Amino acid sequence: MANNINIGVIGYGYWGPNLVRNFAEIPGAKVTSISDFKPELLAKAQSRYPSVKVTTDSSSLLKDPTIDAIAIATPVSTHFDLALAALKAGKHVLVEKPMTTTSEQAMRLIEEAEKRNLVLMVDHTFVYTGAVRKMHDLIATKQLGDIYYYDSVRVNLGLFQHDVNVIWDLAVHDLSIMNYVLPSQPYAVSATGISHVAGEPENIAYLSLFFENNLIAHIHVNWLAPVKVRRTLIGGSQRMIVYDDLEPSEKVKIYDKGITLNGNSESVYQMLIGYRTGDMWSPKLDMTEALRAEGLHFIDCITKGDRPITDGEAGLRIVRILEAATQSMKQQGRLIELNLAEVAA
Amino acid sequence: MANNINIGVIGYGYWGPNLVRNFAEIPGAKVTSISDFKPELLAKAQSRYPSVKVTTDSSSLLKDPTIDAIAIATPVSTHFDLALAALKAGKHVLVEKPMTTTSEQAMRLIEEAEKRNLVLMVDHTFVYTGAVRKMHDLIATKQLGDIYYYDSVRVNLGLFQHDVNVIWDLAVHDLSIMNYVLPSQPYAVSATGISHVAGEPENIAYLSLFFENNLIAHIHVNWLAPVKVRRTLIGGSQRMIVYDDLEPSEKVKIYDKGITLNGNSESVYQMLIGYRTGDMWSPKLDMTEALRAEGLHFIDCITKGDRPITDGEAGLRIVRILEAATQSMKQQGRLIELNLAEVAA
Amino acid sequence: MANNINIGVIGYGYWGPNLVRNFAEIPGAKVTSISDFKPELLAKAQSRYPSVKVTTDSSSLLKDPTIDAIAIATPVSTHFDLALAALKAGKHVLVEKPMTTTSEQAMRLIEEAEKRNLVLMVDHTFVYTGAVRKMHDLIATKQLGDIYYYDSVRVNLGLFQHDVNVIWDLAVHDLSIMNYVLPSQPYAVSATGISHVAGEPENIAYLSLFFENNLIAHIHVNWLAPVKVRRTLIGGSQRMIVYDDLEPSEKVKIYDKGITLNGNSESVYQMLIGYRTGDMWSPKLDMTEALRAEGLHFIDCITKGDRPITDGEAGLRIVRILEAATQSMKQQGRLIELNLAEVAA
Amino acid sequence: MANNINIGVIGYGYWGPNLVRNFAEIPGAKVTSISDFKPELLAKAQSRYPSVKVTTDSSSLLKDPTIDAIAIATPVSTHFDLALAALKAGKHVLVEKPMTTTSEQAMRLIEEAEKRNLVLMVDHTFVYTGAVRKMHDLIATKQLGDIYYYDSVRVNLGLFQHDVNVIWDLAVHDLSIMNYVLPSQPYAVSATGISHVAGEPENIAYLSLFFENNLIAHIHVNWLAPVKVRRTLIGGSQRMIVYDDLEPSEKVKIYDKGITLNGNSESVYQMLIGYRTGDMWSPKLDMTEALRAEGLHFIDCITKGDRPITDGEAGLRIVRILEAATQSMKQQGRLIELNLAEVAA
Known part of the structure; x- marks a missing residue:
């Protein structure tokens, strides 16, 4: 070569x-x-x-x-x-x-x-932005503790596409970020959404993704929103992240917030849940394009x-989720198994 | 008396x-x-x-x-x-x-x-706030045109409740607002969500509500979020609303934005979708408690x-949706019919 | 007792x-x-x-x-x-x-x-809020380096007062905070401002305060602003603070930003000024009333x-500055010496 | 030609x-x-x-x-x-x-x-942006009533310049906007500011500009701020404007807010000042570059x-103000007459 x-x-x-x-x-x-x-x-x-x-x-x-x-x-x-x-x-x-x-x-x-x-x-x-790589590193080094949820909103008055629905156009971004930063893969998806223009693909959609270990992900995409939103919340047992891609510089904020459990082995009813709030921290990000x-x-x-x-x-996993989400959306939220291990085997 | x-x-x-x-x-x-x-x-x-x-x-x-x-x-x-x-x-x-x-x-x-x-x-x-009454009036007088979607987020690091899940605690607010401002009732719900504390009710949930006439509603509630969000988007064919209850004064913003269709009866492929953006307007609200x-x-x-x-x-309709959403959530998004006309008959 | x-x-x-x-x-x-x-x-x-x-x-x-x-x-x-x-x-x-x-x-x-x-x-x-005490501690422990400026804005559509001007009503807050957090006292003031209602005291004012050691402070107060602003910038050679009292929780943000000098004793023209940007950090504050x-x-x-x-x-120093600023304002910015050491002796 | x-x-x-x-x-x-x-x-x-x-x-x-x-x-x-x-x-x-x-x-x-x-x-x-032309038109058609003040902030961690101070670099923008949108010219200026790098021009400055008819203008410019701000407030007797150039779309907001006077010719002490708050409105702007x-x-x-x-x-008026402001700044706020009518004659 x-x-x-x-x-x-x-x-x-x-x-x-x-x-x-x-x-x-x-x-x-x-x-x-x-x-x-x-x-x-x-x-x-x-x-x-x-x-x-x-x-x-x-x-x-x-x-x-x-x-x-x-x-x-x-x-x-x-x-x-x-x-x-x-x-x-x-x-x-x-x-x-x-x-x-x-x-x-x-x-x-x-x-x-x-x-x-x-x-x-x-x-x-x-996946190659400084913001997403920073979130990946924080999660990989366990700084968030166990991951509880991944919630993303990507909406604006965007271009309607005629050949693909809003999931294939917008949610593909969130799924590729999620796939990179989370430590595991979803096993099933339930999606809802509709089209507001007769004969056109769906322009608004909501995806719920199920994982093992009490992790849930959700993605909201919309071509017909009055304001632009690009915001992801990632909740962990130790810390939580707000990732706002529209912020000019402080795109990733890490909150030292969460709950503390003072459990009691005899009875869950005696479980005490306390609240913990600490500092917020926004790391400098690599701004390379x-x-x-x-x-x-x-x-x-x-x-x-x-x-x-x-x-x-990675590409296959995203396509499989897009495929399954589109199928689920046609059936108003019916749970579709993803079998990502099989398809990727 | x-x-x-x-x-x-x-x-x-x-x-x-x-x-x-x-x-x-x-x-x-x-x-x-x-x-x-x-x-x-x-x-x-x-x-x-x-x-x-x-x-x-x-x-x-x-x-x-x-x-x-x-x-x-x-x-x-x-x-x-x-x-x-x-x-x-x-x-x-x-x-x-x-x-x-x-x-x-x-x-x-x-x-x-x-x-x-x-x-x-x-x-x-x-329902008795100036903001919600203003939205009701705008929708009732057709100023938004046909209603396309109702999307609400109500999340924060809130008190965990032991007796009810987050839907009964938080989504009840969104459902009562939605029930008041929208011109019709949903016919089915698909909900997802999980609990992050063993033995406790669900602390994060997502509800999709289906209506006739291409209207969809979605509610995201979470007791375990790092930031407080109270934001509703209402999309219509003529105008759209952003209702942010955390804004001190401009809680309701009306956007003169949307799409214009230049349809052609022979072929959907010849459908042209244009974008329309105009002024934004935030009306003075009645601030009575x-x-x-x-x-x-x-x-x-x-x-x-x-x-x-x-x-x-009105109370019954909300309870029926809460009931159905909880049932759907247990089954990972399975569609549950609401039969609101029957229950309210 | x-x-x-x-x-x-x-x-x-x-x-x-x-x-x-x-x-x-x-x-x-x-x-x-x-x-x-x-x-x-x-x-x-x-x-x-x-x-x-x-x-x-x-x-x-x-x-x-x-x-x-x-x-x-x-x-x-x-x-x-x-x-x-x-x-x-x-x-x-x-x-x-x-x-x-x-x-x-x-x-x-x-x-x-x-x-x-x-x-x-x-x-x-x-002075007794968690935010101001935190800023005092950060400055006292030299975490900002040398202090370069203190800039504060306190404006809104506020109550007009008939007996005192806007400086005595609003700037008194900024001066008391400034007096507490800064390591030194101003030696002179130049103020401008006017009244928009005949016969009433000044409702808008700008104060510039001069210190030794290249430190300057400025305060903008206004009873007749369309939006409420409560924001202070404090610039230091090592770090800078943004203190926004309207933020519900992250009132104090510390920016690891500044300039670096690669000086050359022979010629100022060869002085190179570089820019430094690092993390941002918002410490948890004591929320006691x-x-x-x-x-x-x-x-x-x-x-x-x-x-x-x-x-x-402390009370005297503030009154002396208010007095001098009012005098300067009547003379369109004429510099008035404060003699704080004398008055406080 | x-x-x-x-x-x-x-x-x-x-x-x-x-x-x-x-x-x-x-x-x-x-x-x-x-x-x-x-x-x-x-x-x-x-x-x-x-x-x-x-x-x-x-x-x-x-x-x-x-x-x-x-x-x-x-x-x-x-x-x-x-x-x-x-x-x-x-x-x-x-x-x-x-x-x-x-x-x-x-x-x-x-x-x-x-x-x-x-x-x-x-x-x-x-002057050629849609935002500034809109403000010019609103003021020219008396929609703000009498103009009370023009207040502008233009700060960020900007490039230090070696040949001109921050007034010549940044305030020139505000002065050219102000000169275009306001109905009259200032007659004098008082400016303060200092340099934080030995041998370099002033990097922070505050200008107060005096007009006839109770109008005051103020400009704050700073090369050494932790955050970027580009915000102008324009107060009028009927309405007020907030112009935020960092807003992606709603750069100009018009507030129907102000005061109402219920005067009494016999005594200013009987003057009653009421508050008026109405709608806010953000007009669509021409987005031509x-x-x-x-x-x-x-x-x-x-x-x-x-x-x-x-x-x-127009260029001469701005240069004359920059000149006078620099002179005033050297003398810590001394009032400098502008004689714009003369210089422009």
């Missing part, structure tokens, strides 16, 4: 330009080709990056032997075919979230990448043969 | 003193007796209101022919017996929320009050023979 | 009832008499505290040999005469802020108290013969 | 790229040349705008007969020489704020532009021969 990882980017719409801009500034990476089926977007790409090859034919990137890795930033319905073709062409793959439209597809991609010993990474961008940290990690995994933090299995 | 309504108050713990203080200042009302089984609370009542009779025997209030009405501010498990006895003794009744522990009990009280032509009112206090407004309304209903806004049926 | 300190309270209008309520619950203190010239206020006091003597004649409290201390909660114009008479009658004195209307009066009271070895304390209530802590301190000082934190000198 | 206005931009450091980017997208304008003395900045400009001429020699832009207008985005100490040379070369001029370092220089530029009938515009960017609106206005003024809103006189 050459010193430089040559990258081809498929899709130059909303997210593609961010991928290109970040890879352009990462040492050891080089964007050599960009494809999109809209010529006007390619013209824009060409004027900004005069040395990059542009094409409307994405298959030409897969055939190019100088390209080591493919980044896919196209609509979700095309992820599977493009990623599979790229893997079959021997390219490492970074694919936008959600990874695929079904868990079967996700499993097929994982299998293909394993067989060929290629890096398969899903662009769960938030998430996509830069993610790009560096992708290059690093390719170079060293490491497994990415947001690997195919 | 005498010019003055003489009131006996049963229960002088947390809420009773507020009832007494407000009735003491309402023209046409007079608190003549207070009962509580704790003598030290009666001593406190006596020192503040030297002319009031105090007793540990609540039945003596029911036997007192000079008492016109009984206000009950005791634990919920005692509401039914006390209210039924008071009605049977010919007294008008104001009972704390939740009205009873079962919907059967609530129906029995309604029946008894109707038979005896007595006022039966439930103390859904928030809710309990004073409620007390005046109670006296008014007794005097004029009117039906209270928060009558027995 | 008896075991109990018997207290007479003069003035039962706005603040008097708070004094009485707190002293009533302090071990070792007993309110035995209350005077006010309005009989209806005395009736209210009597009904709440049946065992207290009430009178419209304040001089009868001074003559009462069983009374050890007098608390004065009357308009500022009456403070001097009442406090002087109380001291001459051999009573310890707690007087509302501002202590007097002139610094000469304040000096006279200090002299009288010293001569008679009596406790003279000024009710600078905020300030007036209770203050009352305990008053009783303690009487019992042990100690000097109060907010002694006559 | 050609259909297109050809623009040369001098200075491609912090602000220049924003000017170029906006002019590049304005119909009727074309950036043809860019100069900067740093070749690496020119290289960046060239790669983004391949067709633009770049040079380290700014005088070559002045000599270029195809250039109609010069935009100057260099340090303030160079503004006068560059602008004068550009005017003498017959070019229209858009110059960064502050316009010049002295009011004499500003007057000289105005004179030169008038003589040659050229547009001289100062880049007071905030200010620099785009400003660029369009510049082109329009050139094309039609109109006088810009932020003309040389």
Whole structure:
């Protein structure tokens, strides 16, 4: 493998330009080709990056032997075919979230990448922010004690999408963060939600996720809210977190609050529950752009043969939850088992 | 009936003193007796209101022919017996929320009050705030257009209760507000939640309520949150409301935001959804203490023979939802039909 | 001196009832008499505290040999005469802020108290809050480094007063806090402000206070603001504080932010100024009601013969600044020397 | 004059790229040349705008007969020489704020532009935001009644500048907004402030500005604050405004609050002051980027021969206040007359 990882980017719409801009500034990476089926977007790409090859034919990137890795930033319905073709062409793959439209597809991609010993990474961008990494570290080092709940709200007057519902558009962020910071996986989901525009997918949804050990998670997403909210509460037996992504600097606040139990083995009725409130603390966060940290990690995994933090299995788990939540939502909250251990096995 | 309504108050713990203080200042009302089984609370009542009779025997209030009405501010498990006895003794009744522990009990009280032509009112206090009345009026006069969703969060590091779960303690407020401001009743509920203290009732819960006509409601309640939140979003086709009860003055904000549809009967794929954002407006609210407004309304209903806004049926509807939500929560979100029309018939 | 300190309270209008309520619950203190010239206020006091003597004649409290201390909660114009008479009658004195209307009066009271070895304390209530004591401790233990500035805003749509301007009404709070938490005293003041109602005192004012050692303080007070603000910034070379008294719990936030200097003795042009940002921390505060802590301190000082934190000198310093600021304001910001060392000598 | 206005931009450091980017997208304008003395900045400009001429020699832009207008985005100490040379070369001029370092220089530029009938515009960017234009319109149409005060805070942990103090760096924004929205000009200023780094200019400052008719303005600027604040209060006899530039959408809030006077001609002591609180209203704002609106206005003024809103006189008024405030600050608040009518005559 050459010193430089040559990258081809498929899709130059909303997210593609961010991928290109970040890879352009990462040492050891080089964007050599960009494809999109809209010529006007390619013209824009060409004027900004005069040395990059542009094409409307994405298959030409897969055939190019100088390209080591493919980044896919196209609509979700095309992820599977493009990623599979790229893997079959021997390219490492970074694919936008959600990874695929079904868990079967996700499993097929994982299998293909394993067989060929290629890096398969899903662009769960938030996982690479300083805020989420800090929360992961706090939980991993047991500073919150046992985790009691994970509650997230992500609402605003957002763009309605015609091809996916609000869960696939917004909850995917919360699920990827949750999957990274929590120490265990949910075993079932119950979801509710409806559409307010006839013929369109659901624009408001609520997901409850069940875990072993008294942990519950809940996600509220809404494309039709008057105000923007991006707030997650994480409750633990020792400490609790408020993560507000709209705060300009103090995004993560850690509260030394909780309950204390003065139990009595003879009778739960004699259980005394006390309240504990202490200091609040907001740690300084690494403000590196998430996509830069993610790009560096992708290059690093390719170079060293490491497994990415947001690997195919992480992508699969999220897709499986999205799938099950959509199914539950159609049945007004019916509990759907996730079987994440099985699907990921 | 005498010019003055003489009131006996049963229960002088947390809420009773507020009832007494407000009735003491309402023209046409007079608190003549207070009962509580704790003598030290009666001593406190006596020192503040030297002319009031105090007793540990609540039945003596029911036997007192000079008492016109009984206000009950005791634990919920005692509401039914006390209210039924008071009605049977010919007294008008104001009972704390939740009205009873079962919907059967609530129906029995309604029946008894109707038979005896007595006022039966439930103390859904928030319904009498300026903020909630303003929201009711805005919705009733169609200023929000069609109602799309009602989403409420009521969380904080609150007192754990041993006898009722967090739904009966906190969601009762949201349900009574929702019941008052929305134009229709839910037909089913799906709820999730768990307990984090062995042997104690659930301390975190999520309720989804289903209505006809594409309306959904959701309530999040939590006794174990690091921060206090009291926020409701109400989305409509024309306007949307943010109601934040922690704001000192601008509790209700009305956003002239929404979506516009440029539909096409031939194909939903040609549906264009546009976004509309306009002014925000926060109306001046009546700042009268809710309990004073409620007390005046109670006296008014007794005097004029009117039906209270928060009558027995309103109380019954809330109890029925609490009951069903608790049942659903035990079964991890299973949909429970409410049959509110039947129970209230 | 008896075991109990018997207290007479003069003035039962706005603040008097708070004094009485707190002293009533302090071990070792007993309110035995209350005077006010309005009989209806005395009736209210009597009904709440049946065992207290009430009178419209304040001089009868001074003559009462069983009374050890007098608390004065009357308009500022009456403070001097009442406090002087109380001291001459051999009573310890707690007087509302501002202590007097002139610094000469304040000096006279200090002299009288010293001569008679009596406790003279000024009710600078905020000094006894957990928030202000925490800030005092942080500064006293050098955790902020050198103090650079003290900036306070106290504005709202407040009651216009006819007898004193907004400086005497609102800035007195900021000055008493500043006087307690800062390590040194200002040497001069420049103030601006105007009245918006003909014939009434100034309702908006800005004070700049000059200290040695590059420390500056500024206070903005306004009776005619659309929103309520109670916010103080304290900048230090090592850390900075934001104190927001309207925050329900996190009133004091400490920012590990500042500048770092990489100086060069040869040339200021080569001075490099770097920026430092670190964690933010909000310590748990003692939530004891300030007036209770203050009352305990008053009783303690009487019992042990100690000097109060907010002694006559502290009161005098504040009055001197108020006096000078009012003078400066009349002359559109003219610098007025304070000579605090002299006046307090 | 050609259909297109050809623009040369001098200075491609912090602000220049924003000017170029906006002019590049304005119909009727074309950036043809860019100069900067740093070749690496020119290289960046060239790669983004391949067709633009770049040079380290700014005088070559002045000599270029195809250039109609010069935009100057260099340090303030160079503004006068560059602008004068550009005017003498017959070019229209858009110059960064502050316009010049002295009011004499500003007057000289105005004179030169008038003589040659050229547009001289100062880049007071905030004047072209939707928020500031809305406030201007509300005040101009008397919706606030008489204006009582203008109070602005602009603080954060900002870049220390070595050549100008914090007034010239930050207060210039507030003064240009104030100058645009208020109906009259101040006649005198009193300012205080200090430097916390030896040998460096003042990093914290407070300005009080005096107007006729009981109007006062105050500006607080600080490079060394732990939090960022951008908040202006404008008080009027009928309504009041809170303008918070950090709010993502509701930047301008209008409060229907104030006082009501029930005067009595015989005695001010009988003046009764009542309080009035009504609705709050936050109007939708034009979200066009200010620099785009400003660029369009510049082109329009050139094309039609109109006088810009932020003309040389506006620039001169701000420079005169900055000058006087710096002088006052050196003398600890001494009142300095502004004579704006004279300087602008």
